[in-house]
Amino acid sequence: MEQRKPVPAFSPADMKRRKARALVMALLLVAFIVIVFITTVYKIKAGVGG
Amino acid sequence: MSLEHTYGHALDEPLGGQGSARDYFELLKPRVMSLVVFTAIVGLFAAPGHIHPWFGFMTILCIAVGAGASGALNMWYDADIDAVMKRTANRPIPSGAILPGEALGFGVVLALASVVMLALAVNWQAAAMLAFTIFFYVVIYTMGLKRRTPQNIVIGGAAGAFPPVIAWTAVTGTVDLGALSLFLLIFMWTPPHFWALALFREGDYAKAGIPMLPNVAGRAETRKQILLYALVSVAAAALPALTGVAGALYAAGAAVMTAAFVKQAVDVYRLGDGEGGDKAAKRLFGFSILWLFSMFALILAEKLLGLAAFSAVL
Numbered sequence: 001m002e003q004r005k006p007v008p009a010f011s012p013a014d015m016k017r018r019k020a021r022a023l024v025m026a027l028l029l030v031a032f033i034v035i036v037f038i039t040t041v042y043k044i045k046a047g048v049g050g
Numbered sequence: 051m052s053l054e055h056t057y058g059h060a061l062d063e064p065l066g067g068q069g070s071a072r073d074y075f076e077l078l079k080p081r082v083m084s085l086v087v088f089t090a091i092v093g094l095f096a097a098p099g100h101i102h103p104w105f106g107f108m109t110i111l112c113i114a115v116g117a118g119a120s121g122a123l124n125m126w127y128d129a130d131i132d133a134v135m136k137r138t139a140n141r142p143i144p145s146g147a148i149l150p151g152e153a154l155g156f157g158v159v160l161a162l163a164s165v166v167m168l169a170l171a172v173n174w175q176a177a178a179m180l181a182f183t184i185f186f187y188v189v190i191y192t193m194g195l196k197r198r199t200p201q202n203i204v205i206g207g208a209a210g211a212f213p214p215v216i217a218w219t220a221v222t223g224t225v226d227l228g229a230l231s232l233f234l235l236i237f238m239w240t241p242p243h244f245w246a247l248a249l250f251r252e253g254d255y256a257k258a259g260i261p262m263l264p265n266v267a268g269r270a271e272t273r274k275q276i277l278l279y280a281l282v283s284v285a286a287a288a289l290p291a292l293t294g295v296a297g298a299l300y301a302a303g304a305a306v307m308t309a310a311f312v313k314q315a316v317d318v319y320r321l322g323d324g325e326g327g328d329k330a331a332k333r334l335f336g337f338s339i340l341w342l343f344s345m346f347a348l349i350l351a352e353k354l355l356g357l358a359a360f361s362a363v364l
Contacts (some may be wrong), residue, residue, distance in 0.1 A: 017070045024071040039171045043103050049201070 052244035061102055076142050077153055079121030085342075086117040086213045089315035092346040093232055095353040096295050101172075108171040109220040113213050116164035116180045120187040120209070122157035126150055127192050131258040137251065168220070176220040183212040183322025197259065199327045200266040208233075209242030213312075214346075227364055231289035232346075238286040239342045241279045242315060245272050248336040249318070250328050273319045275329075276334070280315030290349060294362030300348040301360070 010018065089115045094106050101109070115222035124133065125143055134288045142148040148156075161184050169177035191206030218229040248255060248262040249272060255262040263272045287308040290296040296304075314334040321327040352359065 014068075018067075021069075021071045021074075035111070038104060039108060042102065043171075046102075 066153075068146075069142060073142040073147040077122040077156060078118030078123055078146060079124075080118075080155075082121060082210075083114055083117045086210070087114050088343070089232070089346050090114075090213040090217040092350045093217030093229070094221060096214070096228065096232065096290075096349050097218040098228070099103055101221045105172050105220070108320065109168065109176065112164045112168035112171070112177075113180060113216055113271050115160050116168075116184055117213065119157045119160035119164060122153050122160065123184075123188040124192045126153040126157060127188070128196075129153075131197075131260060134258045135254045137254060138165040139293060143355045157317040158264055160258045171222045172235050173223055175223050176216050179212065179216045179219055179225075183209055183216065186212070194227065198261065200261045200263040203244040204241050204262070207237050207244075211236035221286040223341045227362070228290075228295045230294055231286075231293045232349075234289055235345055236342065238279060239338060242276045242283070243335065243342075245276050245279075246331045246338060247317065247332040249270065252349060269323060273322070279318045283311065288344075289343065289364070291360050292362070292364045294359050296349050297352055297357050297359040299352050299355075299357055300345075303348040307341050307344045311337065314338075357362075 087110060090110055094101065098264070115143055128138075129141075129143040129150055136215050141152055153235060161181075165177050165184070166181055166183045178329045187206070187209035191202065191209055195202040195206050210236060214232040214236070215225060215229045218232065219225055224230075245263055248264050249269060252262070252264045252269070254313035256265045267275075286302045293303070314330070314337050317330040318327065318334050321330045322341055351357075
């Protein structure tokens with residue numbers, strides 16, 4: 001069986017960039033959930049369902 | 051043919067995932083987005099009726115995300131020509147920071163999310179219009195017109211003119227003459243704005259094979275067309291006052307700004323080729339942005355100050 005090539009290691013600069021990107025994605029996801037939640041609350045208050 | 055040649059990268063290089071958050075932000079064309087957001091906010095305030103501030107915020111957010119998605123899809127499709135133009139060579143795809151497939155996925159997800167969110171949060175009429183706008187910019191303009199006809203930006207300009215109409219529709223649930231007057235302000239502004247740019251970036255567009263008006267019809271014809279559209283923009287500038295969207299403050303400011311806009315277009319026409327002509331084109335390009343900003347800022351200022359609009363005569 002052919003041996004798989006090892007995945008190239010990330011440099012410290014790469015890791016820093018990846019961490020920053022993951023943090024931004026996480027924050028955007030939280031913002032999205034908050035937005036959907038508030039919108040749902042207001043729609044329910046307005047009597048037009050979720 | 052080597053595998054590296056086939057796949058465009060060495061096989062031990064990571065496949066994508068190299069773009070930073072900033073690269074993805076650049077993919078959204080933030081400068082275009084800022085104009086879209088501003089004109090949409092004005093549409094939201096200018097529309098007759100009331101919208102809850104949260105749903106107003108949701109409208110602007112969805113329009114901004116939809117505009118960003120359009121920018122990402124435009125960069126995905128145009129990566130080949132962006133790479134050869136000086137102005138666009140550093141964009142995230144030609145620079146290698148983001149792979150075309152990543153940009154495509156990013157754009158499609160954002161486009162779908164913005165339309166669905168607008169439909170669920172506000173109303174389906176505005177969402178349908180946002181979907182049409184994204185389709186118009188990506189498919190009609192980017193894929194269809196841009197590389198085929200020198201009228202590309204005339205027709206494609208409609209995509210940039212829709213945001214205030216979408217916001218208007220979010221408030222009223224419909225499109226009327228008032229919304230159309232905001233649409234026409236941007237629609238008539240687009241050709242002189244981009245043709246002024248094309249006059250001093252002609253070489254770039256020619257290198258990329260984009261049939262901008264100066265390459266196809268010549269510089270003299272372009273200057274004539276710029277002047278004609280600037281003259282038509284006088285009528286477009288009057289429309290918000292005639293349709294009851296704007297009042298005296300707008301009318302006074304619009305008269306001054308539009309007179310200056312036409313004067314700049316006359317300068318471009320009169321000075322022709324040479325250093326003076328190039329400078330005039332650059333001045334017109336810069337001033338055109340100020341003109342559009344002023345027109346919408348005047349409408350917004352009137353609404354925020356509670357000044358009365360004229361009665362509609364159209």
